[in-house]
Amino acid sequence: MSxxxxxxxxxxxxxFRQGGDWANVAAFFALAVILFPFGVGPEPELLAxxxxxxxxxxxxxxxxxxxxxxxxxxxxDGSLEALVLMPLPLELQVLAKCLAHxxxxxxxxxxxxPVLALVLHFDAAGMxxxxxxxxxxxxxxxxxxSVGAALTLGARRGGVLLSLLVLPLYIPVLIFGTAAxxxxxxxxxxxxxxxxxxxxxxxxxxxAPWAAAAALRQAME
Amino acid sequence: MPRxxxxxxxxxLSAxxxPWCAAAAALGIGAGxxxxxxxxxxxxxxxxxxxxxxxHVPAAWLASLVYGVMALASAVGLIWRHPxxxxxxxxxxxxxxxxxxxxxxxxxxxxxxxxGTWWVWDARLTSVLVLxxxxxxxxxxxxxxxxxxxxxxxxxxxxxxxxINLPIIKxxxxxxxxxxxxxxxxxxxxxxxxxxxxxxxxxxxLGFMFFFAALxxxxxxxxxxxxxxxxxxxxxx
Numbered sequence: 274m275s276x277x278x279x280x281x282x283x284x285x286x287x288x289f290r291q292g293g294d295w296a297n298v299a300a301f302f303a304l305a306v307i308l309f310p311f312g313v314g315p316e317p318e319l320l321a322x323x324x325x326x327x328x329x330x331x332x333x334x335x336x337x338x339x340x341x342x343x344x345x346x347x348x349x350d351g352s353l354e355a356l357v358l359m360p361l362p363l364e365l366q367v368l369a370k371c372l373a374h375x376x377x378x379x380x381x382x383x384x385x386x387p388v389l390a391l392v393l394h395f396d397a398a399g400m401x402x403x404x405x406x407x408x409x410x411x412x413x414x415x416x417x418x419s420v421g422a423a424l425t426l427g428a429r430r431g432g433v434l435l436s437l438l439v440l441p442l443y444i445p446v447l448i449f450g451t452a453a454x455x456x457x458x459x460x461x462x463x464x465x466x467x468x469x470x471x472x473x474x475x476x477x478x479x480x481a482p483w484a485a486a487a488a489l490r491q492a493m494e
Numbered sequence: 495m496p497r498x499x500x501x502x503x504x505x506x507l508s509a510x511x512x513p514w515c516a517a518a519a520a521l522g523i524g525a526g527x528x529x530x531x532x533x534x535x536x537x538x539x540x541x542x543x544x545x546x547x548x549x550h551v552p553a554a555w556l557a558s559l560v561y562g563v564m565a566l567a568s569a570v571g572l573i574w575r576h577p578x579x580x581x582x583x584x585x586x587x588x589x590x591x592x593x594x595x596x597x598x599x600x601x602x603x604x605x606x607x608x609x610g611t612w613w614v615w616d617a618r619l620t621s622v623l624v625l626x627x628x629x630x631x632x633x634x635x636x637x638x639x640x641x642x643x644x645x646x647x648x649x650x651x652x653x654x655x656x657x658i659n660l661p662i663i664k665x666x667x668x669x670x671x672x673x674x675x676x677x678x679x680x681x682x683x684x685x686x687x688x689x690x691x692x693x694x695x696x697x698x699x700l701g702f703m704f705f706f707a708a709l710x711x712x713x714x715x716x717x718x719x720x721x722x723x724x725x726x727x728x729x730x731x
Contacts (some may be wrong), residue, residue, distance in 0.1 A: 420655060424648045428638035437634055438652060441627040444620070484655050487572075491647040 276361040277369050284373030287346075294342065295377045298335045302382055305331040306389045317394040324393035325403065325454035329447050332382050332407065333414065337439065339378050340418040341425075341432045343370060344489065348426055357493060363486040367423075371415045371482070379411030399458030402467065406453040409470040410446045416481035417442050423488035446473060501718050504578055508711040515708035522701025526552075529694035543607050550600040551679075552699040553593050554622070556706060558660055560590030561625060564632070565657045568650035578714070580646045583653060584636055585713035589706055591629035598622060609673060617666035618674035621659060628656040 288294055309327050313319060347353040356366055386407050387400055395403070421439035425431040453466035530548035537544035564586045571579030601619070602612045613619065636649035667676040679685045685692055 424635060424652055425638065427644070428635070428648075429640070430638070434631075434634055434638050437627070438631045441624045441631070442656075444624060484651060488648060488651050491572075491651065492644070494644075494647070 276359065277365055280356075280361070280366055280369035281373045281376075284370055285376060288373065288377040294339050295381055298339050298378045299381045299385055301338055302331050302335040302385060303389060305334060306393065309393070321394040321396060321458075324390060324395040325399070325451045325458065327393060328386055328390060328395070328403070328454070329410075329450045332386065332411065333440070333443050333447060335382060336378060336411065336414040336418060337436055339374065340415075340422045340439070341435055343374055343419055343422040344426055345422075348492070353489070354493060357489070363489060364482040367419055367482040367485045367489070368478075371412070371419050374419070375412045375415040379407075379415055383407040383411055395454075396458035398460065399454050399456075399463070402457030402463035403454040405467055406450045406463070406470055409467065409474050410450045413446050413470075413473050413477045414443060416477040417446075419485045420481050420488060423485040423492065426489070426492045446470070449473070501577065505715060505718065508715055512708055512711050512715075515704045515711065519701050519704035519708055522697055522704055524701075526694055526698030526701050529697055534691055534694050540608060543604065546600055546604040548694050548698050550597060550604055551695055552702045553597040553600060555699050556702045557590060557594040557597050557622065557625060558663060559703070560586050560593060560706060561629070561653075561656070562660060564590060565653045565660075568653040572647070572650050572654070580650060581714050581717050582710065583650060584646060585710050585717055586706075587629055587632050587636070587649075589709055589713070591626065591633065593702070593706075594622060594626045594629060598626065614673050616672040616674055617670040618663065618672055621663040621666050625656075625659055625663060628652075628659060632656075 306327060309323070310320060313323070344353060347356065357363060359366065361369075383404060387404060390400065390403060391397075418435075418439055421435045421442075424438060425435045428434055449466045449469045453463040453470065456466060457463040526548065530545055534545070534548070536542045564583045567579045567583040567586065570576050571583065598619075605614070606612050632649045632652055635652055636645045639645035639648070664677075664680075666672065667674055678687050679692070679695070
């Protein structure tokens, strides 16, 4: 357990000391969302209708930005080989890295989302469901993204390839996340969508570290 | 099984099988097309346009089947290191992508006169589109590394991860309220379409399957020959 916590702490330290990454992700999220009123016009009704979708798509794309570097720096300087030799199972190490990644990127996105939702005239009645949906959905993005990041480790044009691989797998999260937010903003219950998001999170927690660890092992061969 | 693991054995076996599969494919598709165009009756509502079904549905069945074959081959390659498994998966990928594309395009051409739209974002169409992107991702990943074997193994993992999409495709029309027709052939309680319509479907599907088998073996043979050429050219052991 302490090895797990140490790994999370190490990754968080790296993320915040190297500065840029989480701030880049948050800034990209904000900018992407802000572009939409310029693109589709400032009419409040239109913006309110597309707001949950825009927020989620922008969050998806922002999460993609930082995924490439999830394993890259460790792989490049050789610490990945040392990590594989650790007594902590590789699957748990992947889980630790995903947790750190989520704390550094997904959580800031979740915190900023309500503010940006106001900018898009998102109905305040749905705010709770939006935050809850993002709390459930952003970890899934980190987990599925970790599988993609492990698969594309060392590939040519790895960043673009990562997006091609990971975005189709993100679609269920996107569908249920936006459905939860829009349902709540229109006065319907968001519970079914939130429950499905929670199911996705449970499945990702169980399966993604296993797939990512397999991908890391074959990357090291 | 170990007998078929030998590439030389495979070359001998496939050299014998390919002409038969090709002939069976020609026969199956020819007979299927004849039945689809002349034997099967027009639909009482859709008229003659329903005949697109005899291309669209078998292509859809093959699209999912080929992905299943690809994922199974990838799993076998990863777990048991069968030498031909990865070759089979990489050979099958463009074929599956082709069938998926045929399914999507024929469906689109069918949807325009029937539903009044070229595309709709319902569960079945969206999940088949995701299947198409999974195929493309597999091909891209397999070719993305300078070390070819690294790409092969990474793509194999992707294929196994993407298997989750197959039950979603199958059951999407049951789980969600979709525009696409619900299951009428492979369902509990048996098919709900008349035999006169069912037989051309099965014959076409059989023809498509032999077509896939023939092409798969041809692609595997050329992949193995290519590997042999490379070994000769660069003087590997």
